[in-house]
Amino acid sequence: MPKNKKPRGGRPSANFEPRYGANKTSFHDRHNGGRDGARDTRDSRDARGGRADAGERRTPAAGYDRRPGSRSVGHRGYRPAEEGAAPKQRWSSQERAGRDESRGIRNRAESGRREAPHSRDDRPRYNDRSSAGFDRPRRDDRGGQRPTGPGTYRDERGGQRDERPRRDDRGAGTQRQGFRDGDHRDGGRPGRDDRRDQRSGGFRDDRGGQRFNRDDRPQRDDRGASERPRFDRAASERPRFDRDDRPRRDDRGAGPRRDDRGGAERSERSYDADRARRAFDRDRTQRSIEGGRDERSRPSTGGAYRTDRPRPLTSDTRGRPSRNERPSRNDWNATSSAAPAKKFEPTDDVVHERLEAKSVAAVEVDGVTFGDLGLGSNIVETLAGMGAATPFPIQAASIPAVLQGRDVLARGRTGSGKTIAFGAPLVERVLQSQAGKRREFGRKPRAIILAPTRELALQIDGTIQPIARSVGLFTTQIYGGVPQGRQVGALKKGVDIVIGTPGRIEDLINQGKLDLSDCRIAVLDEADHMCELGFVEPVQRILRHTADGSQKLLFSATLDREVAALVDEFLVDPAVYEVAGEDQESSTIEHRVLVIEHRDKADILTSLVDRAGKTLVFARTRAYADMLAEQFDDAGIPAVSLHGDLNQAKRTRNLERLTSGRVNVLVATDVAARGIHVDDIDLVVQADAPDEYKTYLHRSGRTGRAGRSGRVVTLITRQRQRRMTELLQRAEIDAPFENARLNDDLIEEIAGRMPTASDLTA
DNA sequence: AAAAAAG
Numbered sequence: 082m083p084k085n086k087k088p089r090g091g092r093p094s095a096n097f098e099p100r101y102g103a104n105k106t107s108f109h110d111r112h113n114g115g116r117d118g119a120r121d122t123r124d125s126r127d128a129r130g131g132r133a134d135a136g137e138r139r140t141p142a143a144g145y146d147r148r149p150g151s152r153s154v155g156h157r158g159y160r161p162a163e164e165g166a167a168p169k170q171r172w173s174s175q176e177r178a179g180r181d182e183s184r185g186i187r188n189r190a191e192s193g194r195r196e197a198p199h200s201r202d203d204r205p206r207y208n209d210r211s212s213a214g215f216d217r218p219r220r221d222d223r224g225g226q227r228p229t230g231p232g233t234y235r236d237e238r239g240g241q242r243d244e245r246p247r248r249d250d251r252g253a254g255t256q257r258q259g260f261r262d263g264d265h266r267d268g269g270r271p272g273r274d275d276r277r278d279q280r281s282g283g284f285r286d287d288r289g290g291q292r293f294n295r296d297d298r299p300q301r302d303d304r305g306a307s308e309r310p311r312f313d314r315a316a317s318e319r320p321r322f323d324r325d326d327r328p329r330r331d332d333r334g335a336g337p338r339r340d341d342r343g344g345a346e347r348s349e350r351s352y353d354a355d356r357a358r359r360a361f362d363r364d365r366t367q368r369s370i371e372g373g374r375d376e377r378s379r380p381s382t383g384g385a386y387r388t389d390r391p392r393p394l395t396s397d398t399r400g401r402p403s404r405n406e407r408p409s410r411n412d413w414n415a416t417s418s419a420a421p422a423k424k425f426e427p428t429d430d431v432v433h434e435r436l437e438a439k440s441v442a443a444v445e446v447d448g449v450t451f452g453d454l455g456l457g458s459n460i461v462e463t464l465a466g467m468g469a470a471t472p473f474p475i476q477a478a479s480i481p482a483v484l485q486g487r488d489v490l491a492r493g494r495t496g497s498g499k500t501i502a503f504g505a506p507l508v509e510r511v512l513q514s515q516a517g518k519r520r521e522f523g524r525k526p527r528a529i530i531l532a533p534t535r536e537l538a539l540q541i542d543g544t545i546q547p548i549a550r551s552v553g554l555f556t557t558q559i560y561g562g563v564p565q566g567r568q569v570g571a572l573k574k575g576v577d578i579v580i581g582t583p584g585r586i587e588d589l590i591n592q593g594k595l596d597l598s599d600c601r602i603a604v605l606d607e608a609d610h611m612c613e614l615g616f617v618e619p620v621q622r623i624l625r626h627t628a629d630g631s632q633k634l635l636f637s638a639t640l641d642r643e644v645a646a647l648v649d650e651f652l653v654d655p656a657v658y659e660v661a662g663e664d665q666e667s668s669t670i671e672h673r674v675l676v677i678e679h680r681d682k683a684d685i686l687t688s689l690v691d692r693a694g695k696t697l698v699f700a701r702t703r704a705y706a707d708m709l710a711e712q713f714d715d716a717g718i719p720a721v722s723l724h725g726d727l728n729q730a731k732r733t734r735n736l737e738r739l740t741s742g743r744v745n746v747l748v749a750t751d752v753a754a755r756g757i758h759v760d761d762i763d764l765v766v767q768a769d770a771p772d773e774y775k776t777y778l779h780r781s782g783r784t785g786r787a788g789r790s791g792r793v794v795t796l797i798t799r800q801r802q803r804r805m806t807e808l809l810q811r812a813e814i815d816a817p818f819e820n821a822r823l824n825d826d827l828i829e830e831i832a833g834r835m836p837t838a839s840d841l842t843a
Numbered sequence: 844a845a846a847a848a849a850g
Contacts (some may be wrong), residue, residue, distance in 0.1 A: 533846065533847075534846065534847080535846095535847085560847090560848095561847065561848050561849080562847095562848085564850090565848090565849090565850090566850095582846090582847055582848090583846095583847055583848090584846090584847040584848040584849090585847085585848055585849095586847095586848095587847090587848075588848045588849075589848095591848095610846090613846090615845090615846075615847075616846075616847070619847075619848095701844060701845085702844060702845080703844090703845080724845080724846095725845065725846060725847085750844080750845060750846085751844085751845055751846075752845070752846065754845090769844095772844085
């Protein structure tokens with residue numbers, strides 16, 4: 082659907098699949114052949130880890146001279162299919178050789194379509210069409226996957242049978258072991274394979290990330306209660322250097338101080354909020370009128386009609402970023418916390434109008450344990466095994482509310498423990514809801530978790546699955562880009578918690594293969610993102626399939642009124658939480674903006690990523706991401722890319738290459754902006770500045786984890802300065818703008834090849 | 844512009 086952006090054969094993996102029209106459209110073939118060839122260069126290089134043959138393969142034309150089938154149908158030199166016979170056999174042996182390779186296993190996940198019979202028939206032709214050497218690597222991918230298919234199924238059944246009885250044994254304390262255990266036995270369990278693959282690299286780090294969050298903890302503890310931008314600004318008491326002066330926050334963290342602020346702040350904030358809100362309303366009203374709509378006139382409780390809100394709301398936000406985005410952030414805080422603000426709510430649709438937001442400070446949850454919050458001992462022990470010994474603020478706040486069955490909105494910045502905040506109580510709820518019941522074969526899922534990207538879905542499952550397993554519940558991942566067979570198989574056997582992305586989930590619902598009618602809990606991670614244009618509608622449709630009155634949990638680091646549409650339609654008297662003191666000064670991220678000449682950009686980028694640590698580069702488009710990765714590679718800096726033009730196997734693989742350290746540079750689109758956890762990224766480079774402050778916050782949140790220092794560099798041209806300034810304001814980030822030229826020491830310093838200014842002063 | 848579904 083919208084996924085296909087390319088004129089033809091737009092699927093991400095199209096270049097690795099036989100052309101359906103191979104014998105029909107010569108133009109098509111030539112066209113794609115060329116383009117894919119370029120991409121393939123990267124891939125095959127990836128596969129072999131060397132650049133040497135990339136050059137050869139880059140000129141597939143060489144192969145055309147000798148290979149009979151290499152010409153497409155319309156070509157004079159085209160020869161029909163029979164000639165594929167010989168190559169086919171030869172290829173098969175290649176395939177046999179290749180499929181034993183372990184990397185074949187890794188790619189099993191995406192093998193589905195390639196296993197289709199007609200695909201096989203096409204293969205020889207396909208092979209011949211391109212130069213032989215060029216194609217082989219892909220073959221291996223494919224070949225490697227095929228044989229695992231049946232085996233997978235067997236494993237799946239076997240594993241499942243094994244699994245069930247054993248679950249009971251897996252009591253407290255053995256979480257780790259049980260997990261690892263399950264890992265192996267469980268290979269065929271849907272998603273398990275994928276996860277195991279991931280686990281070899283990428284997604285272990287994600288759980289590790291959780292552990293790191295633990296390390297983070299002290300910092301958050303240090304933070305005082307709800308700090309408002311306004312307060313911070315006014316607080317000249319806090320000199321700038323205080324930013325690094327963590328301990329100081331200790332002092333002010335404790336009760337009295339916070340309470341003081343609570344009082345004083347509140348009124349101030351409300352006032353701010355009202356102003357902001359009114360501005361917001363004004364804008365929106367205007368817009369509605371402009372748009373010929375009169376939604377504003379609807380009463381605030383107007384439920385059903387609200388569904389079409391997201392569109393105007395979103396476009397409004399986009400249309401007037403500078404007016405709306407920042408205010409909306411404030412609003413979120415403000416509305417939620419300020420009852421007195423009511424008099425300023427003339428009309429209707431303030432999202433959090435009837436919500437009482439609670440700002441949770443770490444000090445409030447000191448000494449509280451997960452057990453205190455109402456989680457069962459198995460879950461508590463599992464969490465401990467994952468490194469989550471005691472709850473983070475956002476967890477302490479939301480877990481009891483979730484267990485009470487309330488709808489919850491929660492905002493906590495990246496790495497603040499949101500996944501466990503909804504995951505652990507969700508598991509507990511599901512467990513309680515079926516207490517005493519037998520886990521039936523083919524039971525319907527009881528809970529669903531939606532994420533905006535596949536990687537994030539995988540990652541969430543990586544956190545939740547061990548928790549679920551510890552109490553004998555099953556999770557499965559439902560996302561696109563991989564054959565659906567295994568996912569459907571899992572659903573047939575019965576899973577308790579579904580984690581996935583909207584597209585495939587809706588697809589399976591429509592196919593009648595996923596029944597959410599018994600789904601009592603629905604979670605939206607990155608909820609604000611899921612409410613953006615193009616996302617929100619599938620999400621709404623999916624949520625409507627869940628059980629009546631199902632509990633809804635909305636989480637995001639940048640939760641704001643963009644979720645209004647969903648809140649209005651789906652949430653009932655939600656509890657709203659945020660974590661206190663999440664401002665730049667409590668962050669370990671250093672932000673800088675380099676103002677450069679456009680002609681220097683490429684070289685500066687190369688210079689920036691030519692460094693020891695892991696670097697994540699964000700590009701605006703897929704093509705540019707690819708280009709940059711190749712550019713870095715050509716410069717001798719191993720780099721891979723991550724974006725939606727890659728098939729899922731490559732997405733996974735390339736991400737894994739970064740996490741495993743096989744490369745130090747990953748160039749990604751915003752697919753990696755949210756939720757992707759890789760340890761040790763100490764530099765985020767924004768080759769293209771983001772358009773939205775939220776994007777900035779999420780991208781930069783990929784670094785500075787674990788209390789380590791992280792650095793974010795954004796490259797802009799002079800023309801962009803103003804926009805960038807505004808964006809940073811909205812993000813509430815202070816960053817120096819520095820002019821930089823190609824061989825400036827500045828770049829050396831940022832890349833870490835020179836001591837930084839702070840190093841010198843230290 | 845990106846993301847999210849294709850036997």
